[in-house]
Amino acid sequence: MATKKFIMTLSLFMLFATHGFSDSAKTVKSALKDVTVFFNGAELTHTASAELAKGENEITVEGLSAVINRNSLQIKITGGVIVSSFEYSINYLQSERQNEITGKIRDSIDFYSSNLNKITTDMKISADMLALLKQGVTHNITIAEKASTVEELSKNIDVFQAKSTEYTAAIAKLEKAKTTVEEKISRLKSQLSLEETRHGKNSGVLKLKLASPLAVNAELTIKYFTSSAKWTPFYDLNIVSPASPISLTAKSKVQQTSGIDWNRVNISLSTGVPNSGNVAPVFSAWFLREQSYAAHNRTADYEVIAQNSISYEKEAPKMLIRGSGSAGSTQPPIYVVNGMIVDEKEVLAINPGEIASTDVLKGASATAIYGSRAANGVIVITTKSMEDYVLKEENQLNRTFSIDIPYTVKSDGKEQVIELEKQTISSVGYKYYCAPKLDAETYLIAEISEWEKLNLMTGQANITSEGTYLGQTTINAASTDKKMTFTLGSDRRISVKREKMQDFSSVKFLGTDTRIVLTYKITVRNNQNRDIAMVLKDQYPLSTNKNITVELLEKTTKPTVNREDVGVITWEENFKAGETKEYFISYSVKYPKGMTLNLQ
Numbered sequence: 001m002a003t004k005k006f007i008m009t010l011s012l013f014m015l016f017a018t019h020g021f022s023d024s025a026k027t028v029k030s031a032l033k034d035v036t037v038f039f040n041g042a043e044l045t046h047t048a049s050a051e052l053a054k055g056e057n058e059i060t061v062e063g064l065s066a067v068i069n070r071n072s073l074q075i076k077i078t079g080g081v082i083v084s085s086f087e088y089s090i091n092y093l094q095s096e097r098q099n100e101i102t103g104k105i106r107d108s109i110d111f112y113s114s115n116l117n118k119i120t121t122d123m124k125i126s127a128d129m130l131a132l133l134k135q136g137v138t139h140n141i142t143i144a145e146k147a148s149t150v151e152e153l154s155k156n157i158d159v160f161q162a163k164s165t166e167y168t169a170a171i172a173k174l175e176k177a178k179t180t181v182e183e184k185i186s187r188l189k190s191q192l193s194l195e196e197t198r199h200g201k202n203s204g205v206l207k208l209k210l211a212s213p214l215a216v217n218a219e220l221t222i223k224y225f226t227s228s229a230k231w232t233p234f235y236d237l238n239i240v241s242p243a244s245p246i247s248l249t250a251k252s253k254v255q256q257t258s259g260i261d262w263n264r265v266n267i268s269l270s271t272g273v274p275n276s277g278n279v280a281p282v283f284s285a286w287f288l289r290e291q292s293y294a295a296h297n298r299t300a301d302y303e304v305i306a307q308n309s310i311s312y313e314k315e316a317p318k319m320l321i322r323g324s325g326s327a328g329s330t331q332p333p334i335y336v337v338n339g340m341i342v343d344e345k346e347v348l349a350i351n352p353g354e355i356a357s358t359d360v361l362k363g364a365s366a367t368a369i370y371g372s373r374a375a376n377g378v379i380v381i382t383t384k385s386m387e388d389y390v391l392k393e394e395n396q397l398n399r400t401f402s403i404d405i406p407y408t409v410k411s412d413g414k415e416q417v418i419e420l421e422k423q424t425i426s427s428v429g430y431k432y433y434c435a436p437k438l439d440a441e442t443y444l445i446a447e448i449s450e451w452e453k454l455n456l457m458t459g460q461a462n463i464t465s466e467g468t469y470l471g472q473t474t475i476n477a478a479s480t481d482k483k484m485t486f487t488l489g490s491d492r493r494i495s496v497k498r499e500k501m502q503d504f505s506s507v508k509f510l511g512t513d514t515r516i517v518l519t520y521k522i523t524v525r526n527n528q529n530r531d532i533a534m535v536l537k538d539q540y541p542l543s544t545n546k547n548i549t550v551e552l553l554e555k556t557t558k559p560t561v562n563r564e565d566v567g568v569i570t571w572e573e574n575f576k577a578g579e580t581k582e583y584f585i586s587y588s589v590k591y592p593k594g595m596t597l598n599l600q
Contacts, residue, residue, distance in 0.1 A: 025058035025207060026050065030222060032063070035229075035409075036268045036400075037254055042229035043072075043274075044258070046222040052081060052212040064204030065226050065258040066090045072225035075208070079216035084209040091205045105192045109185060116181045123174045130167040133160065203259060229256035231269050233420075235461040235475060239446075239488065246425040246446065246486075250457070252401070253415040264406035269420070271399045271457060333360075333377045334370055347381065357382045399455065423454060429483075432491065435537040436498035436522055441490040445535075451484035463488065494532070495525045504556070504586065514593050519556060519586040526575035536571040540587040541599070548597070549590040556586035 030046040050059050068088070075083050206222065231254045238247040252269055256262065335347045359380040366374040401420050409416045427449045434442040448454075458477040463470045473487045504519035526532055543550045552562070552569075559569035571583055591597060 025060045027060045027062060028220075030061050030063040030220075032260065032262060032265050034266045034268070035262055036270055037229055037231045037256075038270050038272055038274055039232070040230050041225055041227045041274055042256065042258070043223060043225050046220075048220045048222070050218055050220065052079070052210060052216055052218050054212055054215045056084070057210040057212055059208050059210065061206040061208065061220065061222065062091075062203065063260065064088075064206055064222070064224070065228070065260050066204045067226050067228040067258055068204060069225045069227070072223070073206075074221075074223040075206075076221040077210065078219045080213050081216070081218050082211040084211050086209070087207045089205050089207070091203050102192060105188055109188045109192070112181050112185050112188070116178065116185065119174050119178045119181065123171055123178070126167050126170045126174065130164060130171070133163050133167065225274060226258045228258045229254075231255075233457040233459040235459060237461040237463050237473065237486065239463075246428055246448075248423045248425055248454075248461075250420040250423070252418045252420055254407075254409055254418060255413055255415045256409055256411055257413045258411055261411050262407070262409040264408055267403045267407045267409070267418070269401040269403070269418070333379050334366075334374050335379050335381065337381045338383055347379075350381070350383065354383050355381060425454065429533075431533045431535050432494050433535045433537075434494070434496045434524070435539075436496050437539055440496055440498070442492070442494035442496055443490050444488045446486040446488055447483045448486070449483055456484075461486070493527045494534070495523075495527060496536070497523045498538075499523075501584075509593065510590070512593055513590050514595075515588060515590045516599065517553070517586065517588045518599065519553075519584060522583040522585070523580065524575070524583070525580040526577060529577050531577060532575050534571075534573055534575050536573075536583060538569055538583075538585045540567045540569070540585065541589065542567045545591075547592050547595075549588075551588045551590075553586040553588060556584045558584075 028048045028050045030048040032044060033047050034045040036043040044065060046061075046064060048061050050057075052059075070088055073086075073088060075086060077083060208220075210218070212218070231252045233250060233252055236249040236251065238249075240247075254267070254269070332344070335342050335344060337347065337350070360377060361380060362377040366378045370378065403418060407416070407418065425448055429447045429449070431445055431447065432442050433445050434440070456475055456477045459475055461473050461475050463473060471489060475484070475486070499521055501519040501521050504517070506517045508515045508517075520538070522536065522538065524534060524536060526534075540552055541550055557569065560572045561570040563569070569585060573581065575581065589597065589599060
């Protein structure tokens with residue numbers, strides 16, 4: 001029996017020794033080098049190096065995210081080393097050991113929670129004592145009243161007044177202390193939540209079994225996908241005036257809670273959307289069945305444009321430097337960096353990789369601008385802007401912005417703004433728009449032709465005027481319209497008034513039917529000192545009932561466009577400065593008597 005047990009134990013030991021990972025595996029730290037961020041999720045690339053002996057090796061790689069898609073793990077290793085097997089796990093204890101701050105915060109929470117419990121107990125005791133005091137004094141006063149002794153009554157009242165004041169003051173003091181402690185606990189819990197998000201509660205660990213043909217220093221590359229990151233595009237939209245091009249700056253908001261900080265890594269932003277379920281749809285049989293529909297209200301397809309504020313931005317003047325100095329002058333040249341005169345030490349301190357261009361200017365133009373001190377010339381240096389560090393790539397499925405500057409993004413969920421590119425939009429047309437039945441405000445809108453050439457992404461656009469934020473609009477890159485429309489803001493210098501014309505409206509009874517004629521006048525005045533283009537819209541009802549007949553009275557109503565499918569009419573006209581025009585919409589509705597309609 002003993003021999004049989006020994007054999008079974010030895011067999012299990014050999015099994016675990018062959019297939020398991022021993023605790024003596026060498027531990028190496030990984031470094032995060034590259035991150036590709038998608039609209040939802042990110043691909044992280046780590047590197048690590050390990051000294052391997054010839055034959056079998058076991059190593060443990062630390063520093064990975066604890067929030068990964070395990071199916072996405074990719075492991076590459078140099079030196080002809082073969083990955084025999086790997087095992088990914090989460091170390092729930094490591095981050096707790098490393099993060100002393102959270103431990104101290106928890107200790108403080110426990111300390112104040114204990115104080116809070118003591119205060120609550122003292123408050124209950126004081127409240128109970130006050131209740132007992134009231135009960136005892138009431139009993140004594142009742143006895144004293146029966147004995148009709150004034151001295152006893154007075155004595156009981158004095159005792160009650162003194163003791164009740166004491167207990168009431170104690171309860172008030174304890175309530176104040178309770179509020180203070182509760183506020184401290186609340187602040188500590190908020191800080192703990194922030195620290196746990198920032199540092200992560202755990203970390204990812206990758207255990208590898210490697211077979212090496214030689215003793216080598218192997219380099220490992222580990223890639224995986226995490227869903228705890230994203231980036232969102234947005235724009236800064238600047239307009240100098242309605243007669244000037246639009247300046248559009250594309251930016252991104254990057255945020256992540258992967259549990260590890262991205263310290264000085266190479267970041268790429270991709271418009272791709274990774275999805276493990278990318279399968280083209282296939283039709284299945286479509287069977288018709290009877291279906292009941294609940295009644296619902298129908299609304300007209302109105303083209304409503306959201307309100308914002310108009311924005312204008314004046315370009316800052318650019319300094320143009322032309323000139324040279326005398327070649328024989330012993331005076332040093334003048335150094336100009338981004339339009340500012342600096343000394344030679346500051347120039348030497350500039351990283352060569354940050355310089356976009358260098359020009360050596362000589363001649364009379366230099367001395368004309370800077371005087372005799374520019375006799376030996378002017379060296380003009382222009383450093384790179386953010387746009388110079390962004391490499392744009394287009395492929396079959398997505399667009400990628402590669403940032404050529406190491407970035408740091410903490411694992412705290414806070415947004416990191418990265419500028420991507422600037423564009424000047426010249427093919428812009430401006431019009432004023434108003435739908436007075438819905439809103440009496442008049443909006444300035446910009447229409448961009450051939451907008452598909454701009455390669456835009458859907459996102460919010462911040463409107464600013466000379467650095468002052470005025471509002472937001474939306475860029476819809478999924479639009480199928482030939483022109484992209486931006487709402488730039490309302491302008492009350494264009495007055496629009498819509499009123500019902502009583503003299504041209506009527507109600508008539510024709511047998512079993514009622515016929516109503518409604519006529520409205522819209523007055524538009526351009527109070528600006530320049531000509532404008534105007535788009536004016538109104539609406540008439542549509543009938544879904546054969547007993548209701550709607551007719552647009554064309555003799556009175558003469559729009560530029562009439563969309564009969566939605567009941568919307570449009571006038572498009574130009575207005576001179578100070579010009580006033582009137583427009584009319586008139587329609588009739590015939591319906592059975594006794595029927596109630598929403599005719600407003």
